[in-house]
Amino acid sequence: MFDMMQLPWIFGMKADHWSDDSAALQAMVDWAFSQNIRDVYLPPQAIGLGSSVFIPYGIMLHGQSSSYDLTRPSTRFITITGASYANGFMMGFNTTDNSTEGDGGFYYGGGMDNVCFLDEAGLGNAKGIIAFGNNLEFKNVGGRFMLQVLNRAESAYSDNLRIINPYYSNSTDPEVAQFAIAGGGDGLIIECGNFPPDQSRAIEIGPFTYGGAFGGVIRQCINGSMYIDGYNITIENWHAENSTLKVGVTAHVMVVNSNIGEDTLLTEPPIQMVDSMEFGNSSFLELNNVAFRWSGIGQFYSSCDFDLSVYFEANVAIKNCRRIVNGVNSVTVNTGIRVAQEDKVTPVPGWEPYADLLSRNGQILPGYNVVLDHAIPSATAVYQGIWSAQRNTSTANAWRIATGTYYYNSVRMYDTTNQIGIASVNGEKSINVSNTSSTVSLADYSSPRSAGVGPVQGMTRFYRGTAAGVYNAYADVPILAPDPAGVTDDGDYIGGVRWKSRTPGGIDTIYPPDLTVPWHVYGVGMLKNMVPVITTPANTAVTLRVASDQQVIYSSPITANRAVTLPALGRKGDRVLVTRTSGATGAFNVTIAYGGGSTTLAAPTRAASAEFMHNGTNWVLIAQSSV
Numbered sequence: 001m002f003d004m005m006q007l008p009w010i011f012g013m014k015a016d017h018w019s020d021d022s023a024a025l026q027a028m029v030d031w032a033f034s035q036n037i038r039d040v041y042l043p044p045q046a047i048g049l050g051s052s053v054f055i056p057y058g059i060m061l062h063g064q065s066s067s068y069d070l071t072r073p074s075t076r077f078i079t080i081t082g083a084s085y086a087n088g089f090m091m092g093f094n095t096t097d098n099s100t101e102g103d104g105g106f107y108y109g110g111g112m113d114n115v116c117f118l119d120e121a122g123l124g125n126a127k128g129i130i131a132f133g134n135n136l137e138f139k140n141v142g143g144r145f146m147l148q149v150l151n152r153a154e155s156a157y158s159d160n161l162r163i164i165n166p167y168y169s170n171s172t173d174p175e176v177a178q179f180a181i182a183g184g185g186d187g188l189i190i191e192c193g194n195f196p197p198d199q200s201r202a203i204e205i206g207p208f209t210y211g212g213a214f215g216g217v218i219r220q221c222i223n224g225s226m227y228i229d230g231y232n233i234t235i236e237n238w239h240a241e242n243s244t245l246k247v248g249v250t251a252h253v254m255v256v257n258s259n260i261g262e263d264t265l266l267t268e269p270p271i272q273m274v275d276s277m278e279f280g281n282s283s284f285l286e287l288n289n290v291a292f293r294w295s296g297i298g299q300f301y302s303s304c305d306f307d308l309s310v311y312f313e314a315n316v317a318i319k320n321c322r323r324i325v326n327g328v329n330s331v332t333v334n335t336g337i338r339v340a341q342e343d344k345v346t347p348v349p350g351w352e353p354y355a356d357l358l359s360r361n362g363q364i365l366p367g368y369n370v371v372l373d374h375a376i377p378s379a380t381a382v383y384q385g386i387w388s389a390q391r392n393t394s395t396a397n398a399w400r401i402a403t404g405t406y407y408y409n410s411v412r413m414y415d416t417t418n419q420i421g422i423a424s425v426n427g428e429k430s431i432n433v434s435n436t437s438s439t440v441s442l443a444d445y446s447s448p449r450s451a452g453v454g455p456v457q458g459m460t461r462f463y464r465g466t467a468a469g470v471y472n473a474y475a476d477v478p479i480l481a482p483d484p485a486g487v488t489d490d491g492d493y494i495g496g497v498r499w500k501s502r503t504p505g506g507i508d509t510i511y512p513p514d515l516t517v518p519w520h521v522y523g524v525g526m527l528k529n530m531v532p533v534i535t536t537p538a539n540t541a542v543t544l545r546v547a548s549d550q551q552v553i554y555s556s557p558i559t560a561n562r563a564v565t566l567p568a569l570g571r572k573g574d575r576v577l578v579t580r581t582s583g584a585t586g587a588f589n590v591t592i593a594y595g596g597g598s599t600t601l602a603a604p605t606r607a608a609s610a611e612f613m614h615n616g617t618n619w620v621l622i623a624q625s626s627v
Helices: 004-010 022-034 297-301 352-360
Strands: 039-041 046-049 053-055 060-062 076-079 089-093 111-118 127-131 137-144 148-152 162-164 167-169 179-181 189-191 201-205 214-219 225-228 231-236 239-241 245-247 252-262 271-273 284-294 315-319 322-325 361-365 369-372 374-376 382-393 404-415 420-423 429-433 438-447 458-465 471-479 485-489 500-505 519-523 526-529 533-535 549-554 562-565 575-581 590-594 597-601 607-614 619-626
Touching (some): 004 022, 004 039, 022 039, 022 046, 022 053, 076 089, 111 127, 137 148, 225 231, 245 252, 271 284, 315 352, 352 361, 352 369, 369 471, 382 404, 382 420, 382 429, 404 438, 429 438, 458 485, 471 485, 526 549, 575 590, 590 619, 597 607, 597 619
Parallel strands (some): 046 076, 060 111, 076 111, 089 127, 111 137, 127 148, 137 162, 148 179, 162 189, 179 201, 189 214, 214 231, 225 245, 231 252, 239 252, 245 271, 252 284, 284 315, 284 322, 533 549
Antiparallel strands (some): 315 361, 361 369, 374 519, 382 438, 404 420, 404 429, 404 458, 438 485, 458 471, 471 500, 519 526, 590 597
């Protein structure tokens, strides 16, 4: 038996800050592998590497902690003058060329702890580790003045990669990630990183040809800008100062319980959905319990205008998020997060007026469609529709279709599937688009014109055509904005919603909804009344208006046969319950006609009821009882 701490000297390592110890280190790890020795210990000095060292699968290299700072290692791998590294990396795990994966040895993948990589020779392009294989762990491994500290190879499929207490300083290229995770695999863990509060990229998780990095978690890290393009990546307890998260085109990312500090140094949103394929960004981002923290109230209006920017085809879910001032929640205005379009300077339509509510529970679907689960006040005001249309000077080629005169009209929507809504009082507006460096702005409102009334609440269907009264395109636009609400048409999109073709003609058939109770917005084009609509017709027939959930209750004596007429139109899932209580005496029936026939309610001993549901085409009887 011998002291494993003496192994480096046995193999001729000098660790004197100047000598090339590459051959000694290689011989040492190869011998340990041949002897099935897993743990190899390094001296607490600077180990010079003039060429790459290849660590066999399963070997765990242990450096030594500093005597004056136990959180930082005294073992250092340093570059030396004239060094040349395979594929640019000083060290490779489970590889013999830093380009391809080795055969693998132990099931335990090995790794390293308590080591710092340092470009002592000032090469400017030195990279630390490239890793292949499963079950690798790197703990308290970092670098100074490095181009990159650690890279999981793009060609690798690696499960259970753990990077614990990573760190770096003085990155030589802020666009190159210090910890880059490519390839595929489950069980990625990066935790307790301590990174600089700047825009140098700390972590990058990239896509992989045969899958992707997925099922990973980044947790309890301080600062560190990130680029994430992997699947099902969770970022937990991220405390960021002047750092940026960029979410790539194929990414599914959740950020939870995090605190993002912003300051006037930031000129772009701290969270950005980036990279567009042909049809835009298809990524998904969820923010849950994320605070965007500012050091002073004046910084609400700094050079960084937005907290988040999203691409046109992105999916975003936001829950329990807010802007705060240095941890103080007493600010009662402007607490909702601010969301921009992909250009990072244009607000997402309909977000800002309801930012506080949307930041607690809101969504942005592809097309910048804003979804807010909130109550809609009863629509008692007269819908005025389009108040004005004007052409605005814009950038070159802003207008995407042929120039000419266009005619606009609108309907306040309650059901976009069945065209249920209220027609405009104002009627049609026309505008001449004389050149392609223009867009059209429309102002839509209800009477009285005051905030919180009118098209503010929910969906508006806009029509457009090239002749008066003849419309060959329509778009259902979610409008959550002060009254009057402004929307912009560039020919292809209006208010961020793509125009759809239709058979030329007038406004589609509409049916007035029930306006006596509040409605709830559950999604784009999905509105439901917040409480059941209850009708008590006494001793009369009744014709029901549209509502998603309603009841009819007969409780008075009936002196003749009475009919209940279900709404002429409905949406799938709409429900009607008709009840006849014991108080509705009399030898006459209550008859309800539906899509498959009709049913009757005779005078009951206690109560009789019939329940109907709309299947998207007709009303269907789903239950009937008499007791």
